[in-house]
Amino acid sequence: MFRNQYDTDVTTWSPQGRLFQVEYAMEAVKQGSACVGLRSRTHAVLAAANKAASELSSHQRKVFRVAEHAGVALAGLTADGRVLSRFLRSECINHSFVYESPLPVSRLALRLADKAQVCTQRSWKRPYGVGLLVAGLDETGAHLYYNCPSGNYFEYQAFAIGSRSQAAKTFLERRFEKYNDYTPEQLVKDALSAIKETLQGEKLTSSNCTVAIVGRKDDGTMEPFETIDAKRIQEIIDSMEAAEEAPAEPSAMQQEEEGTDAAAPMDI
Amino acid sequence: MASDTGASYGSTLRYKSVERIKAVGKHSLIGASGEFSDFQEILRYLDELTLSDHMWDDGNSLGPKEIHSYLTRVMYNRRNKFDPLWNSLVLGGVKKGPKGEEKYLGMVSMIGTHFEENHIATGFGNHLAIPILRAEWREDMTFEEAVKLVEKCLLVLLYRDRSSINKFQIAKITTEGATIYPPYSLKTYWGFSHFENPAQGAVGSW
Numbered sequence: 470m471f472r473n474q475y476d477t478d479v480t481t482w483s484p485q486g487r488l489f490q491v492e493y494a495m496e497a498v499k500q501g502s503a504c505v506g507l508r509s510r511t512h513a514v515l516a517a518a519n520k521a522a523s524e525l526s527s528h529q530r531k532v533f534r535v536a537e538h539a540g541v542a543l544a545g546l547t548a549d550g551r552v553l554s555r556f557l558r559s560e561c562i563n564h565s566f567v568y569e570s571p572l573p574v575s576r577l578a579l580r581l582a583d584k585a586q587v588c589t590q591r592s593w594k595r596p597y598g599v600g601l602l603v604a605g606l607d608e609t610g611a612h613l614y615y616n617c618p619s620g621n622y623f624e625y626q627a628f629a630i631g632s633r634s635q636a637a638k639t640f641l642e643r644r645f646e647k648y649n650d651y652t653p654e655q656l657v658k659d660a661l662s663a664i665k666e667t668l669q670g671e672k673l674t675s676s677n678c679t680v681a682i683v684g685r686k687d688d689g690t691m692e693p694f695e696t697i698d699a700k701r702i703q704e705i706i707d708s709m710e711a712a713e714e715a716p717a718e719p720s721a722m723q724q725e726e727e728g729t730d731a732a733a734p735m736d737i
Numbered sequence: 738m739a740s741d742t743g744a745s746y747g748s749t750l751r752y753k754s755v756e757r758i759k760a761v762g763k764h765s766l767i768g769a770s771g772e773f774s775d776f777q778e779i780l781r782y783l784d785e786l787t788l789s790d791h792m793w794d795d796g797n798s799l800g801p802k803e804i805h806s807y808l809t810r811v812m813y814n815r816r817n818k819f820d821p822l823w824n825s826l827v828l829g830g831v832k833k834g835p836k837g838e839e840k841y842l843g844m845v846s847m848i849g850t851h852f853e854e855n856h857i858a859t860g861f862g863n864h865l866a867i868p869i870l871r872a873e874w875r876e877d878m879t880f881e882e883a884v885k886l887v888e889k890c891l892l893v894l895l896y897r898d899r900s901s902i903n904k905f906q907i908a909k910i911t912t913e914g915a916t917i918y919p920p921y922s923l924k925t926y927w928g929f930s931h932f933e934n935p936a937q938g939a940v941g942s943w
Binding site for chain 1: 793795796797799800802803805806807810834835836837
């Protein structure tokens with residue numbers, strides 16, 4: 470994208486009908502570190518690649534619990550993301566107060582999108598520089614939405630945002646058709662694998678990723694939105710790597726199965 | 738749910754064909770005692786609520802619990818402004834939840850007191866009907882048994898509550914939807930010997 474004479478104000482259209490400031494805001498999302506989200510009929514998983522400003526500092530928090538039934542993962546200007554998370558939390562609380570029931574995820578995503586749209590139509594505001602993956606559970610099942618700075622939002626089976634997210638998206642595109650029937654464990658494994666694709670060579674450990682899950686078990690009880698703890702993540706990563714090393718040849722080609730059920734062929 | 742179809746104006750029995758139980762959305766029934774015009778206002782609020790919920794068209798719908806909570810907020814807020822909606826509301830409904838069919842029955846008073854119970858009554862019903870319901874209600878009643886029990890309560894109220902009339906409506910809500918049955922009357926008996934010559938032997942009479 471190059472600078473041009475229509476990109477100074479968010480309220481200036483270009484002759485081709487583009488709002489460049491909004492598009493530049495969407496570029497900010499691409500600079501943030503990667504996040505992926507995926508869902509089945511009953512569960513939704515969010516995962517984020519942790520990036521620390523330096524070795525001395527803690528990493529940026531990218532996954533936020535919004536309510537018992539919903540959470541977000543964000544990429545871009547994390548300060549904007551924090552403010553929007555606070556807004557989402559307050560919307561959920563206000564709804565629960567009046568109706569004593571959780572705000573349906575589609576309605577939550579819409580309120581967020583409307584808030585983002587306002588910033589694209591006021592000369593004294595700037596668009597939010599953060600993209601959010603909103604994952605949650607309501608009476609119609611598990612949902613995943615992507616809200617971008619333009620005020621647009623779509624529902625997804627699986628999606629990835631942030632830097633090097635194309636690698637994750639390619640991975641997800643090959644597998645998403647089966648996700649509706651995946652178990653929560655399978656979803657978490659695929660989320661980790663997708664994050665791994667964005668790390669591009671760097672080793673995936675529990676310290677450079679965060680995973681959260683929300684869903685409803687088969688018996689009807691709800692599993693509230695919760696970050697999976699680091700120890701458990703490391704166990705899952707280790708089991709994934711063990712399964713990958715065992716059948717050495719089909720690891721890249723046969724990505725159809727989850728890759729965990731192949732027993733180690735010790736007797737070859 | 739059952740009610741009579743009368744609305745008084747002070748001590749005058751002014752309107753005799755008033756429907757005091759209405760369906761709300763797909764899953765609930767609301768019944769009210771008290772000031773009828775305030776009930777009509779509440780129905781308008783609920784209309785707005787259910788309409789905007791319906792327009793979402795996203796598979797989610799307001800169940801009885803949500804409507805009960807909403808009405809509680811409305812009633813309580815009005816009471817805090819010293820401008821109450823002068824009603825006792827009964828909210829009943831059935832909705833399929835993740836753990837199966839969930840039945841709901843609750844009430845909200847004009848000052849915002851609200852609770853959920855297996856049997857609810859308003860006004861004189863609290864004194865005359867609730868004792869009967871507590872003694873004879875069971876979890877596994879059929880619809881016909883429930884109607885009989887409710888009619889027993891309605892009869893007592895008819896005899897003893899001066900502002901009641903002999904014209905009742907029963908309403909039912911299931912997962913299939915709401916049914917409000919047409920009005921009908923109960924048979925009453927007034928031939929007790931004590932009712933003959935009631936003034937005989939009274940002080941000052943001859």
